[in-house]
Amino acid sequence: QKPNDTSKEKDSSKDTETKQIKIGLSMNTLNNPFFVDVSNGAKKGAKDNDVELFVTDAQNQPSKQQTDVENLLQKDLDLLIIDPCDSDAIVAAIETANEKEVPVITIDRAAKGGEVIAHMGFDAVHSGNIAGEFLVDVLKGKGKIVEIMGIMGTNVAQDRSKGFNEIVDKTEGFEVVATQSANFDRAEAMKVMENILQANAEIDGVYAANDEMALGALEAIEASGRLDEIVLIGCDAIDPSLEAIRADKIEATIAEPPFFLGKNAVLMGLDYLNGEEIDENIILDSTLVTKENVDTIVTKEE
Amino acid sequence: MNLKKIGLKLLTKYRTVSVLVLILIIATCLSNSFLTFNNLLNIIRQVSIIAIIASGMTFVILTGGIDLSVGSIVAISGALSAYTLINTNSVILAIIVALVVGSICGTFNGIIITKGNLPPFIATLAVMTFVRGFVLVFTNGSPIAARLKAYNFIGKGYLFGIPFPIIILIVIFAIGFFILKYTAFGRSVFSIGGNREATRLSGINVKKVETLVYTISGLLAGLTGLILTARLGSAQPTAGKGYELDAIAAVILGGTSLSGGQGAIIPTVFGALILGVLDNILVLIDVNPFASDIVKGFVILLAVLADSKFKSVSSKLDE
Amino acid sequence: MNLKKIGLKLLTKYRTVSVLVLILIIATCLSNSFLTFNNLLNIIRQVSIIAIIASGMTFVILTGGIDLSVGSIVAISGALSAYTLINTNSVILAIIVALVVGSICGTFNGIIITKGNLPPFIATLAVMTFVRGFVLVFTNGSPIAARLKAYNFIGKGYLFGIPFPIIILIVIFAIGFFILKYTAFGRSVFSIGGNREATRLSGINVKKVETLVYTISGLLAGLTGLILTARLGSAQPTAGKGYELDAIAAVILGGTSLSGGQGAIIPTVFGALILGVLDNILVLIDVNPFASDIVKGFVILLAVLADSKFKSVSSKLDE
Amino acid sequence: MADKKLILELENITKIFPGVKALDNVKLEIYEGEVHALCGENGAGKSTLMKIISGAQEYTSGNMRYQGENVKFSSTKEAQELGISMIYQEFNLIPHLTVAENIFLGRYPVSRKGIIDWKKMNQDAKELIAKVGLNISPKKLVKNLSVAEAQMIEISKCLSINSKVIIMDEPTAALTDEEIECLFDIIENLKKENIAIIYISHRMNEIFRITNRVTVFRDGKFINSMLTKDTNHDEIVRLMVGSDLTNLYPKRDYVRSKEVVFEAKNIRYKNSIKDVSFKLYEGEILGIAGLLGSGNILLSKLLAGYYGDYDGEVFIKGKRVKIKNPAQALSKGIFVVSDDRKNEGLVLVRNVKENISLASLKSIMSNGLLSDKKDLEMSKKEISKLNIKVSSPHQIVGNLSGGNQQKVVFGKMLETNPEIIFLNEPTRGIDIGAKAEIYNIMHELTKQGISIVLITSDLPELIGMSDRGLVMREGEVVASISKEKLTQENVLSYAAGAGGVY
Ligand SMILES: Nc1ncnc2c1ncn2[C@@H]1O[C@H](COP(=O)(O)OP(=O)(O)OP(=O)(O)O)[C@@H](O)[C@H]1O
Ligand SMILES: Nc1ncnc2c1ncn2[C@@H]1O[C@H](COP(=O)(O)OP(=O)(O)OP(=O)(O)O)[C@@H](O)[C@H]1O
Numbered sequence A: 001q002k003p004n005d006t007s008k009e010k011d012s013s014k015d016t017e018t019k020q021i022k023i024g025l026s027m028n029t030l031n032n033p034f035f036v037d038v039s040n041g042a043k044k045g046a047k048d049n050d051v052e053l054f055v056t057d058a059q060n061q062p063s064k065q066q067t068d069v070e071n072l073l074q075k076d077l078d079l080l081i082i083d084p085c086d087s088d089a090i091v092a093a094i095e096t097a098n099e100k101e102v103p104v105i106t107i108d109r110a111a112k113g114g115e116v117i118a119h120m121g122f123d124a125v126h127s128g129n130i131a132g133e134f135l136v137d138v139l140k141g142k143g144k145i146v147e148i149m150g151i152m153g154t155n156v157a158q159d160r161s162k163g164f165n166e167i168v169d170k171t172e173g174f175e176v177v178a179t180q181s182a183n184f185d186r187a188e189a190m191k192v193m194e195n196i197l198q199a200n201a202e203i204d205g206v207y208a209a210n211d212e213m214a215l216g217a218l219e220a221i222e223a224s225g226r227l228d229e230i231v232l233i234g235c236d237a238i239d240p241s242l243e244a245i246r247a248d249k250i251e252a253t254i255a256e257p258p259f260f261l262g263k264n265a266v267l268m269g270l271d272y273l274n275g276e277e278i279d280e281n282i283i284l285d286s287t288l289v290t291k292e293n294v295d296t297i298v299t300k301e302e
Numbered sequence B, C: 001m002n003l004k005k006i007g008l009k010l011l012t013k014y015r016t017v018s019v020l021v022l023i024l025i026i027a028t029c030l031s032n033s034f035l036t037f038n039n040l041l042n043i044i045r046q047v048s049i050i051a052i053i054a055s056g057m058t059f060v061i062l063t064g065g066i067d068l069s070v071g072s073i074v075a076i077s078g079a080l081s082a083y084t085l086i087n088t089n090s091v092i093l094a095i096i097v098a099l100v101v102g103s104i105c106g107t108f109n110g111i112i113i114t115k116g117n118l119p120p121f122i123a124t125l126a127v128m129t130f131v132r133g134f135v136l137v138f139t140n141g142s143p144i145a146a147r148l149k150a151y152n153f154i155g156k157g158y159l160f161g162i163p164f165p166i167i168i169l170i171v172i173f174a175i176g177f178f179i180l181k182y183t184a185f186g187r188s189v190f191s192i193g194g195n196r197e198a199t200r201l202s203g204i205n206v207k208k209v210e211t212l213v214y215t216i217s218g219l220l221a222g223l224t225g226l227i228l229t230a231r232l233g234s235a236q237p238t239a240g241k242g243y244e245l246d247a248i249a250a251v252i253l254g255g256t257s258l259s260g261g262q263g264a265i266i267p268t269v270f271g272a273l274i275l276g277v278l279d280n281i282l283v284l285i286d287v288n289p290f291a292s293d294i295v296k297g298f299v300i301l302l303a304v305l306a307d308s309k310f311k312s313v314s315s316k317l318d319e
Numbered sequence D: 001m002a003d004k005k006l007i008l009e010l011e012n013i014t015k016i017f018p019g020v021k022a023l024d025n026v027k028l029e030i031y032e033g034e035v036h037a038l039c040g041e042n043g044a045g046k047s048t049l050m051k052i053i054s055g056a057q058e059y060t061s062g063n064m065r066y067q068g069e070n071v072k073f074s075s076t077k078e079a080q081e082l083g084i085s086m087i088y089q090e091f092n093l094i095p096h097l098t099v100a101e102n103i104f105l106g107r108y109p110v111s112r113k114g115i116i117d118w119k120k121m122n123q124d125a126k127e128l129i130a131k132v133g134l135n136i137s138p139k140k141l142v143k144n145l146s147v148a149e150a151q152m153i154e155i156s157k158c159l160s161i162n163s164k165v166i167i168m169d170e171p172t173a174a175l176t177d178e179e180i181e182c183l184f185d186i187i188e189n190l191k192k193e194n195i196a197i198i199y200i201s202h203r204m205n206e207i208f209r210i211t212n213r214v215t216v217f218r219d220g221k222f223i224n225s226m227l228t229k230d231t232n233h234d235e236i237v238r239l240m241v242g243s244d245l246t247n248l249y250p251k252r253d254y255v256r257s258k259e260v261v262f263e264a265k266n267i268r269y270k271n272s273i274k275d276v277s278f279k280l281y282e283g284e285i286l287g288i289a290g291l292l293g294s295g296n297i298l299l300s301k302l303l304a305g306y307y308g309d310y311d312g313e314v315f316i317k318g319k320r321v322k323i324k325n326p327a328q329a330l331s332k333g334i335f336v337v338s339d340d341r342k343n344e345g346l347v348l349v350r351n352v353k354e355n356i357s358l359a360s361l362k363s364i365m366s367n368g369l370l371s372d373k374k375d376l377e378m379s380k381k382e383i384s385k386l387n388i389k390v391s392s393p394h395q396i397v398g399n400l401s402g403g404n405q406q407k408v409v410f411g412k413m414l415e416t417n418p419e420i421i422f423l424n425e426p427t428r429g430i431d432i433g434a435k436a437e438i439y440n441i442m443h444e445l446t447k448q449g450i451s452i453v454l455i456t457s458d459l460p461e462l463i464g465m466s467d468r469g470l471v472m473r474e475g476e477v478v479a480s481i482s483k484e485k486l487t488q489e490n491v492l493s494y495a496a497g498a499g500g501v502y
């Protein structure tokens, strides 16, 4: 690695001889506990290994993420970790990093182009499958189903919906009575669910594409007094929804522990920088969480 | 004046209500679940969030201003209120915190706009960004749970069979109506919007009134933050995003002019209801969520077109 | 006039630039990576997206209007352009589609506002919602890939070592400046914003000019959709969300008054640069992304305060 | 007029606004090269008819013939192209554009490629401005012009159009004598070029000085047309008002009171007011005259706190007071009627009632709240006292005629119970009947001990009403003139800087 005068000057105040490793983390959004946990995991990984970590927040806008990546690349990074807003749109940013010869790891969502040294993430279609299969199991393949989708036009929302509907479509006893979007947002999901409850005297199963929405839907369902009739599954396994599972309010969620995603991405990056071999494609397991395993599941460390 | 003319006159005088009624009729035809007592209460409760913000926005817009920061104020008041609740277990304190925080933010808007002589649009845009950042830092991007029966009552409770937020809504609009009609302050709000300089020259402390108007808007955004948090049982860092546009739309649908000086507060609630009914019926008939924006945009367009048409008819009927 | 006064006059005349320079100086002190040729090009390229929309917005705001639909127009033009590209493989056609779609949407805005006599705020808000819905339905919520070297050149290419979007930006602003200064249409834009009725009485076809102004805004939003799609290699259904506020902020930071009739197009680009430099430096000095909104809001506030201060100094110097 | 050719002929023109018949079957004949006066009270329909002729408004029914052919204009452009142009009563300038641009608005000189030729435009504008006797740069922004300068720009704008018929709707309302003379010279020249001029003014003496014929309207109806030389002042007024008007100015026999109610000492403000001192006695009407830029209007607003602080001392009934904003002025019994009714006087989008009570909200309160009843009573009182013509107190002020708008300002003033009143151009654009009423109100007020400072460019009014006169020039009081010596010549020569003529 060639020495860099400017950064030396800047770091001289710290009085360190060895150059600290710099890693950039471009997050798609931080307006969501899931991703906040991703970045917290990454921060933990960085702190444990004395890595300087720069985090940006693209606020769910692919073009902002492009900007963020360009700005991060001005900092002579050793490695760039990207949680893409969108698989297609991120390609250009990755190519920019490739030009500057900064190695890239993608997490959560894979990129559809550009050169990455590795991808680590969850399979959102698979996650949707799990949710569908869970409802099939619990409802014995028969019932009226509601789907609450995430932010329209984003990969995850699309893929989870796709995975969920793959199962629902082939289950003859299922009738989807409502498919609406609540933008991964709790307050919005509550409102949408309130309206769905008004329109449908019978609802048997609800899939909310993340836990925030599941918790919003839960508020509406509870208020309508129909908690017992309805099977509710979310996704993410965030703490409040685990509690709701313990309290028998939500039946299930799907664990894609974000903390470890962030942490492992940093660790894997360090391995790469140390010249070790790493896997190119690591799909972390999405686990169904129900009352049975809710107390054994580990979603983060302190 | 014959009956037809009287009818037309009423119709055009209560333009927003007329448009709303039209939408109600169509909605009733579209879904059996629409015109039920429960669903109507449900709609009004949902609408109360935007309507309360919009009532404060009406004051601001009447003076010729605008307040883009309300959404962020909803979030910060909710977050600080929830924080207070879990740390003190005092519902009263949690309520006060929400209202005070909202008022402070609003007053800050008012002061920078009047003392700094800033265009309200950009000033409140800056505050919107600023406060949102503060919420994120404060909450560290994660919701704060706020569960305590008495507290949650504010958002979820019923009084005489009516959801509590609806009661708050009614009280707020009654007070708002009263202030605009029966206080010197209210009178000045209209007159500042009509002609700021002439109002100043009439001995009215224009800057004070303007500041107060933003305080009111902030206070009501704070109240909304409280209701929303109490309702959800959790303060969301993203709460209130985009509410400013909905609130402004409600005010304009209510016939208040963005250039100030002309309008009224009661129709604002009907403006908000138009938006709320739309959201409700689109879900009731399960319109594809992708397409629902198309329908929504289209109906808003028709509503303002109808409003503008009614207005021109009404000016012809005058005198 | 002494030197100090001349200096002060220049400073206040070029208020936006002065504020920008101040921010540049501070940024340079804060980070070594800031003032490099590459980083500056990088900033300007990033800014070109908002700046081009803002140039169209300047026309609209000068007439006293507003256009909230630009973000949605960015998305629809991008989507249809990408669709055309993958289906015909014709870059020319894909470019034309983006521009025509943008212009059509803009003209639609203009027509409903002038013929329907609607407040631009609510009319373009409706169109924003409507068009966004249309994008979602058209793309079925998924991005459309748009990869073809010649096409992507529009967003990623370099000409004489300068990123192509920057060249487009310069050309657009040059044309905009020219139109506003040297054509009858351009002068009517100012005069409508200054006094609509007087302009009409001077024999100018006010409605035609107003419609055209929205067409321009739409066209430039379409162009932005094209650049963005070409740059990202994919058309996003969510593209452009929230751009309207950034564009309006850039225009106001550039000193153009929201009430119309006063302002200029060149400072708009500096307004956009202020926002862009902020985004850049906050990342360079690694401000916690949660806190960066705080800083951003704060700096925008300071920038408009400085602007307003400069303005009052300059009006005093005028006398 | 047998030797002149008929150029414009209107027959049975009717114009109906929602709820108002502004014009009822009127006719009008205009000949080449004549100056034709159109007289009528406020709201008689004069401007409406002119706007119809100039294409700014359409008419409901009737017939218009121009140069022998039937025409119906749907825009001002069409009328302009056929040679009809108009100076509008309301200002129609764009504040943030330059003088040159305003003159050529919508008709910019362009090169072959449609590019505006700024050089030519500024050059041409310069010549036009010089023609109307102004010495200002064509590049100056209109917002920085005085009202009179702006009016002269309107006139040059109209002159720049090659017209056969020029309509002037109250062109002198905002002008001082100097500019009026210049305008009359211009009119003489136009006449020689065989251009027809339709001239509207509420100043009777002008009608007799420059017009050849007079047409009178009343309540939207045509009353009569006659040669100016065959009629007289009283006849025209009678036709206009429908009854006789004996005295325009009330007979004042003011004896100076011992009490000085207001005194200003060494007032200074920027470079515009340089050391002004004067006294105002109880019940007095003190006229302050001055040409454009003399600072008399500025002085009145300054004293009422419009612009914040200033240098100098002010005493009310011998007591030193500090007035830094309009609220303080009002609380000390000072009220200023602005010369700019639209921007400083009224809230046009609100109704009559609200405008009248705006400066005295305290007096319509009971138990700390506004009382509907008191509010209504207050406006009804003023409406009847001042004879304001409104359909109801709820009528929007912006829909009233100018005279009635001015009376609303007076009503608002009276409700503040002022002791000292500054009146700036109180009768600008107001018809003779309403003028007489306003003069009478002023007279009655002083009899109740209220003191008035009258600032007006209408010299007959200043002389007719004032008990004493001051003349200001370039921010200074250059003369104090007693009632006996208060003559047009005297005032003018001081104002122009020549010293008295007596
Ligand atoms: N812009 C307008 N829109 C609607 N109605 C109007 C408008 N202007 C005036 N009117 C109506 O026309 C009627 C006549 O008003 P106008 O001001 O001409 O009365 P006037 O007695 O002639 O005035 P003045 O006392 O000044 O001579 C009023 O009842 C008023 O309501
Ligand atoms: N746009 C309008 N809408 C409704 N009524 C109007 C309108 N314009 C004028 N009027 C009414 O038409 C009548 C004639 O008005 P017009 O302006 O022609 O009077 P005018 O003779 O020019 O009066 P003034 O001497 O005050 O200028 C008045 O009653 C006036 O209020």
Ligand SMILES: O[C@@H]1[C@H](O)[C@H](O)CO[C@H]1O
Binding pocket: A032, A034, A035, A150, A156, A184, A209, A210, A211, A212, A235, A236
């Ligand atoms: O995977 C994540 C989480 O489920 C989050 O709650 C919403 O965005 C998705 O991308």
Ligand SMILES: [Mg+2]
Binding pocket: D041, D042, D043, D389
């Ligand atoms: Mg009359």
Ligand SMILES: [Mg+2]
Binding pocket: D046, D047, D048, D089, D169
């Ligand atoms: Mg008139």
